[in-house]
Amino acid sequence: MAAISSSIVSLFKEIQLQNCGNFSNYPKNSTFSANFSTRAFRASSQEPLDDNKFYKELGMFSLRKRIEDSVLRAEMFGPTALELEEAKHINQEEVIRDYDLWDDLGKSNEILIKLADSAKVVDTLRDLKFKAEEAKLITELAEMDAINYALFKQAYSSSLDLNKCLDRYEMSKLLKEPYDMEGACITLESKCGDIYSEIWAGQLTQMYMKWAERQGHAGRIIERFPSNNGGIKSATIELEFKFAYGYLSGERGVHSMIRSFENHPEASLASVDVIPLFIESSPDLLIDDKDILFSYPSNCKDNPSKTSSAVHIQHIPTGLEVQSTGERSRFANKIKALNRLKAKLLIIMKDRGLSSVASITKGALTDTWNRETRKYVFRPSKMVQDLRTGIQHPDVNAVLNGNLDPLIAAHLNSRQTSTTVNEPA
Template sequence: TPTHLLSYPIRSSHSIDDKDRVFKQLGTFALRKKIEDTVLRGEMLAPTVLQLEEEMSVWRDEKMRDYNYWDDPVKSNEMLAKLADRAKVVDTLKDLAYKIEDAKLIKELAETDAVNYGLIKQAYNASVDISKFLDQYEMSKLLKGPFDIHGASLVIKAGDKGIYSEIWAERLLSMYVKWAEKQGYKGRVLEKCSSNSGGIKSATIEFEFKYAYGFLIGERGVHRMMSSLEKTSFHEVILAAVDVIPLFLETISDLPLDDNDLIMSYLPSENDTGPIVPVVHIQHAPTGICVQSSGERSKFANKMKALNRLKAKLLVVMSEQGVSDLSSIERDAIVDLWDQDTRRYMLQPSKLVEDLKTGVQLPDLNSVLDGNINPFIAAYASLRHATEKG
């Protein structure tokens, strides 16, 4: 029945990149082929990328020598930060070259033995690290938006289906936390409002690593869990909305806000991730944009967090509308979060996940809910890049 949708048995499955499971299921031949493909990709890309990054690093270093730091301290700091980031990438690429050689050597040693599973697994683990870095590097080159390099605050809100939407929102929260772990990072659940059903009414996760916003911006919008594509008497649609807000890691936005434009209120806290402090809710009256914060340890800290989120959302809207000041924002042109369809997760006739922004479909619902959403992220980044170039 429709009311049993979210209790539909979805068998638990490990991640598709779970090293132990992949090792056991693919078999020795498939693993060797996977290692060979990754090593070949690394040998083709790593030297070229390393040379390019080293040349860019030298160029930036020379530019800094000719620059008068006192002319523009802010710009100087930005240039120094970029130079430091470039140096880190160069160091990582050099380390990657060693990993590629290690993977080749270990694989060759494994082949001298009839079946040396330990060595093959070791080479596979090295190839996973190689592939992960190259994927992230290639993605960073696609992300050129004004806020892509920043961290991200991801806000999940349950729809109006009560217990079922709340359970669905909790599953999405788990999906994003697992995704971050697979990238080698941690998603910090800063705010979480649980419900009696075992689900959540809302939650906020902060991803404090570079390019998190660029990776996740395509997740913004409505995520639909559907029992079936067919609109029968058993057809059920359960909604949750995801918002993605830039999280400025190194600098704080200096966007000036008029206090007279802010409607501030303090609500009883339902957050169960920290101490009980009032929820700070702020609405920007001219645009109608609302934000709130409840995950910090004091009312003042929550107020500052909410203000920073409001500024970040306003900056995004200004960028989307191509305006340079708050007074030029067209309120009617601001797209409602609940009017943006992002993804459909279907239980019947097969466990299919369809991304509505890019058209990408994945046939393994369990794998997606286990955090394997990079195909959607990569497709949206490529789509944005192609649109910007066009």
């Protein structure tokens, strides 16, 4: 038993040590089952090393082919997408010209925000043309300079930028469901009483923070309840940027880390719940006051003499419970907890096709612990297996370092396929 515990601790130390490095430096090929993720992330999942070793091992023909494929994709897809978005932008400008912005300030603000977002998309797609020309020019210069690895590195980097830009555009076209454009509130919980699950939950928390960083945004850990072993019992992350919920809605469920010792696999479990974080407005849902039970913890566990500002809410008809502890005042925590409760109820109504809160029964609630979403296998082989889409990713370390895009793309693609199949003929 002591030997097994020692091996487990060594495994977690290995994971933590590896995650301190830059896993984007692992140039591994990945094959995915989802059509969209296969195309969209074939090049963007490849990130070069800082020296010439990567390019020499890859081979100049293969490297040139990857750059050419990226440029070709941008030249074929970019103009069509640009034409579509420019037409959409012109139409929005015509709507504004025909609309009196002073009639309804709320509606006017919504229209102006959409117009600004559309302008950003158009500018990004216009920039694709220049990026593609830049990658071609640098490649030609590299060949003229007797295969200049530094120039090829620059061209390859430009081709990655092309693919990332197109990947995000394509994914944004799949984010059309209600609340997809909202921010995200992620709550992680470790399996009760399991020290290894508590460490694992801490790893997953960092994974989502790193994913947000890769998107160019900063996530906030607003609540964190640490355990005595360096892990966490639970944590709450807020991602205050558009489409965060749409990207991460498929993360909901149980994430298990599989380790194997002497052919006896063991699992560390953590649950992940994701709800919309309404950034620019409050959730549009009315809840009867008599259906809500508020409670206020009397003190802080870490400092019994200090009064807590935490707020706990129970929705009596459904039994749903939420809390907020991250704000300084009890009033702010009360508002945040109410918004979380409303967000949970709205998602249940959407998933169940219900029209009112009164239609929700306790039997309609799905416990996140009863839904297995993903396995992260470390021994004997390393891979990430997404149980909802069937996708398998061979680089578990890259995923833990925030490279969730292939898994997210597979989920969005499967969601789109499911919607298309269910649409009436």
